Amino acid sequence: MTTPKGGYPASTSIVVEDVTKSFTLRYHRTLKQMAVARLKGRDISGTFNALDHVSFTVEQGESIGLMGLNGSGKSTLLKLINGVMRPDGGTVLTRGRIAGLIATGAGFHPQLTGRENVFLNAAVLGMSEAETKRKFDDIVEFADIGKFLDSPVGHYSSGMFARLGFAVAIHVDSDIFLADEVLAVGDKPFKQKCLAKMQEIRDSGRTLFYVSHAAPSVRRMCDRVIVLEQGRLAFDGDVDEGIRFVKYDDADGEELTAGEDTDDELGADI
């Protein structure tokens, strides 16, 4: 088990080898709808490949910017690396503990208080009780939600929700950190705090996987860009070339730039 096929060196952090993931789409849910569709000769289900023979390896300490249009398979890839999903074909291998956010505030229970949710979420992310207690003050301080800590998270604003989720995830001693949509919510000071924290993660030698549509923050955070296009690996390499490849450096999309200026550097993930 310790030397998987291919014999990757000890510095390899993530291996994605010929990975395929397809989804089954069911167009109709009720029996009646299905019967009608059958009679009319329409398909009642179909499959589509969210990921199509994707291969790459990541060395420990690299920070990867994952880019691509909506629906290109970024989130699916992240879920495979996170272990939420398993590939249909190919292999995904990771080394060490994984933390991060696949959409903010994952697994928060709206009826429980912030405090209870911190413990629950930390447990889900693989922290022990002692570890959570040790880091609890840091987490609360980072989230900065004040007196709301002891009220149910169902009453939180979306920003507070995200801050608490991010605060927990960022305090896990992980070897691989995944970030998806983390900066979509939250105000400017918090975004800046998150970016600083992520840079800290990167500089500590952890592998960083960062999904973003914002070219400036990718440029700042990452040293390699992977671009997915309809589930296929379209580009893998240098940051600036990658950004040019997805045309986010903006040669022709002038209408986009107007509103982006302010949020540009912070990465307004959409």
Add this chain to the structure above:
Amino acid sequence: MTEAGRAHVVDAPLSPPAPRAGLLEVFRRRYLLRMLVQRELSARYQGSVLGLLWSYINPLSQLFIYWFVMGKIMGRSTEMFAVHVFCGLIVVQFFVETFNAGTRSIVRNRSLVQKMAMPREMFPVASMLVSLYHMGPQLIILTIICLFTGWTPDPVYLLGFVLALAIIAMLGTSLALMFSVANVFLRDVSSFVSILTNFVRFGVPMIYSYNMVDSRFGSFAHYYLFNPIADAVLLVQQAFWVGTTDHPGEIHATHIPDHLYSFGFLGLAISAVMLLIGQAVFRRFENRVPEQL
């Protein structure tokens, strides 16, 4: 690329990130399991004034209904009929709650299932433990009633009670595993299960006694005992109800089948096999769960 801080060495092996060990993994991560059970318990009574007291009121009201309607109005002749029913009720409720809540557990926890890598067997198992916890108040009520009616605990019979719990816990978990994953694909499953569980209380000697089955079906009565839930109910009745009657020896001879322990262990074996099947079914379909939610 070549900054000083980048010497983070990980000595873990390269391995698939998705948990593979199934139920074993669940017990390896007991802390998380405990958190999930606690979450379930504290969320249930949130915003209610009486809180945990409801766990006492509910079984007491049921006990009263059976005692009054069946015992007083319909005039059932079974001795200590209320205790007889209550023994069955405890087992049936534990099973039904595990089965029902377990079946819905994955769909209800979809936010966790879709975003976090964890053994998803966690959710049906947590449902079982929550149901087990709810049994506590019922057991306290039962013990108090029994003590007031001249019951003395018998260690061997109490071991039989533990056996009954093990049977129900395993059987309930195995069914919850199978149906929870089915419920993801077709939400009709949870409705189907709640109808199915309506029949459970009639398949066990609760509102009727075992000697009625025995006298009606004669030598075929043994087939009735192949139902592990019926064995569990009889084991609980042996542990509690028999001791509350006026002539325990006589009642034991007529109302409790011979070789009950043999059938009990057979039930345990059946439940264990079911658990293995449940795990296999779960693993087979689990891959498609996140995308179907």
